[in-house]
Amino acid sequence: MNAIAETVMLDSASTSVTNAVVMDCRIEKIFYGDFLAVRDSRVPIKKNKIIGFIGPSGCGKSTVLRSLNRMNDLIPIFRFEGKVTYHGQDIYDRKVDPVVVRRYIGMVFQQPNPFSMSIFDNVAFGLRLNRFKGDLSERVEQALRGAALWNEVKDKLKNSGLSLSGGQQQRLCIARAIATEPDMLLMDEPCSALDPIATRKVEELMLELKEKYTIAIVTHNMQQAMRVADTTAFFAVDISQGSRTGYLVEMGATRQIFEQPQQQLTREYVRGEFS
Amino acid sequence: MNDSHLSAESILQAVAGDAPRNLQRAPLEIRTLKSGALTALTWVMAVLASIPLFSVIYMLLVEGGSRLDWEALTALPPSAFEAGGGFGNAIIGTLVMVGIATLISVPIGILASVYLAILDPNSKLAQTARFLAKVLTGFPSILAGVFVYATMVVTMKSYSALAGGMALAVLMLPTVILAAEQAMMMVPKKMKDAAFGMGCTRTQVIWNVVLPTGMPGILTGVMLAVAGAAGESAPLLFTALFSNYYLSSLTEPTASLSILIFNFSGMPYDNQIELAWAASLVLVLIVLVLNVVARFVGRQKF
Numbered sequence: 001m002n003a004i005a006e007t008v009m010l011d012s013a014s015t016s017v018t019n020a021v022v023m024d025c026r027i028e029k030i031f032y033g034d035f036l037a038v039r040d041s042r043v044p045i046k047k048n049k050i051i052g053f054i055g056p057s058g059c060g061k062s063t064v065l066r067s068l069n070r071m072n073d074l075i076p077i078f079r080f081e082g083k084v085t086y087h088g089q090d091i092y093d094r095k096v097d098p099v100v101v102r103r104y105i106g107m108v109f110q111q112p113n114p115f116s117m118s119i120f121d122n123v124a125f126g127l128r129l130n131r132f133k134g135d136l137s138e139r140v141e142q143a144l145r146g147a148a149l150w151n152e153v154k155d156k157l158k159n160s161g162l163s164l165s166g167g168q169q170q171r172l173c174i175a176r177a178i179a180t181e182p183d184m185l186l187m188d189e190p191c192s193a194l195d196p197i198a199t200r201k202v203e204e205l206m207l208e209l210k211e212k213y214t215i216a217i218v219t220h221n222m223q224q225a226m227r228v229a230d231t232t233a234f235f236a237v238d239i240s241q242g243s244r245t246g247y248l249v250e251m252g253a254t255r256q257i258f259e260q261p262q263q264q265l266t267r268e269y270v271r272g273e274f275s
Numbered sequence: 276m277n278d279s280h281l282s283a284e285s286i287l288q289a290v291a292g293d294a295p296r297n298l299q300r301a302p303l304e305i306r307t308l309k310s311g312a313l314t315a316l317t318w319v320m321a322v323l324a325s326i327p328l329f330s331v332i333y334m335l336l337v338e339g340g341s342r343l344d345w346e347a348l349t350a351l352p353p354s355a356f357e358a359g360g361g362f363g364n365a366i367i368g369t370l371v372m373v374g375i376a377t378l379i380s381v382p383i384g385i386l387a388s389v390y391l392a393i394l395d396p397n398s399k400l401a402q403t404a405r406f407l408a409k410v411l412t413g414f415p416s417i418l419a420g421v422f423v424y425a426t427m428v429v430t431m432k433s434y435s436a437l438a439g440g441m442a443l444a445v446l447m448l449p450t451v452i453l454a455a456e457q458a459m460m461m462v463p464k465k466m467k468d469a470a471f472g473m474g475c476t477r478t479q480v481i482w483n484v485v486l487p488t489g490m491p492g493i494l495t496g497v498m499l500a501v502a503g504a505a506g507e508s509a510p511l512l513f514t515a516l517f518s519n520y521y522l523s524s525l526t527e528p529t530a531s532l533s534i535l536i537f538n539f540s541g542m543p544y545d546n547q548i549e550l551a552w553a554a555s556l557v558l559v560l561i562v563l564v565l566n567v568v569a570r571f572v573g574r575q576k577f
Contacts, residue, residue, distance in 0.1 A: 074471055103474030113465035116488050125483070126473045173469070180473075 022047045022184065022214050023068065028082040030063055032075065037063050041248035043233055050206060050215045052229030052254065054222060056274065059235040060246025061218045065186050068216060069105035070098035103130065106177035110189040112169035114161030114176070119153050122161040122172055126180040139179060147175035148205050167198025174205065178213070185209065187217040191224065203228050222270060225254060232257040234266050335559060339552035347553050352519055352535065358546055362554045364521045368436065368530040369561070371522060372515060373505050375440025376447050381497055384451030389481055391452070392459035411449035419445040420510030428514055436522060436529040439515030443507060447500035454496020458489035494573035502562040508533035532558045
């Protein structure tokens, strides 16, 4: 935990510019086996901003997101060519331990996935993992408040995390992810399994969370990108080489992407002409 | 309103050709009769299937219940024309040998199933081990006894509780491995992803998420294996043999309930036959109690 705090402090000291790039993702090629999934995409991610990844199905936006904390390493046939510079270090450097990377860069998944433990233990999971020495209940409360879930669960912290509704489970997963105060949060379509009310709560939460964290979110929903993202990256599928390879078409301020896209393809996509 | 009603009616007419006149159940229609007959058949089969179990328990209670007292539970086995006596040493012997077998087979079985279910499920080693475990489930139990006789009894020059426990462990191992593997495979991938996403090492994912979540299933497998082992007699004939005295050392011949039942039920004395019934009842009760305890301890808490 101290190590995390230190890195964050060091970073804000050395780069006092507010819009510092925390992570610079330079993808040359991502393969699954022989299949080229993503090519030539550069995505710089700025501190305390929300970046949205949009694009049609199969364009590799989830693959790119999951490459940012080396979650894809769990797939044996995955191969990454390029660099992801995080606070000046390439996380794909051979000396880097992916387990440590994931402690700094938290993740919220498409399907809410609480552990079959109590609500309290779910949130405390990461803290215990990091041998947190301070007041556990205080940090759990803080994380649950941070995830806008505290009032709904404060009287039943001993109940199962799986007893909550889908929207509450997703906020529990967010609380679990922010309890260890990671530096970045990756969210892979966090609202796709939620109803509109729960979606709205999670979106409001993201806007609050960006005060403290840097967030990258994959979304299928263009309105959602417009509502929450500061920057939007549009990915598309290139089928010209005979296989379906995703690539970054255009990236910019969300407003610009939706109102004055530079590329024809982006224009057609944000107008809803294909999906 | 009127319009939609009309159109609904016209759809029905288009489907059935005619508006339905009667929506009530027709008890004598072929489909209804068939459905009723098949339901009754499954019901009868379910009852038939439980008859053996209940009749065994009934017989044990009737025949063995009368002799089940403190003396039977604690005394040593009687000799031929002696009255009274019991099988206290056999209860202890069975518990000790099943205990030894559990201590050997559970750690090996669970660690092996971690490898089979999580670490490298598709490797050659895993496929071979899984196949062998399946073969071993159908292994004749007497061969496990002969195997341990050749490896332990002959080298240690004595029948012993250790050898008996080892023979039972050989029989328990495949059940534990296969059940634990299944239980761990049932842990949802998204839960493992969540743990990896939190920055868990593989060991931490297994220890903190997979094992606790799969625990009820693992315990069910262990209990099945324990129940099977507690009732085994053939492997013990070659390994633990029997003893008329209380267990004083793990390297001596040791009494067990199953061998006692086997010995006494063949004797021409009423006293011994009654004790064999009582011992059978105790054996069933031990398995039942262990089962209830394991379910209580390992129940899915969340």
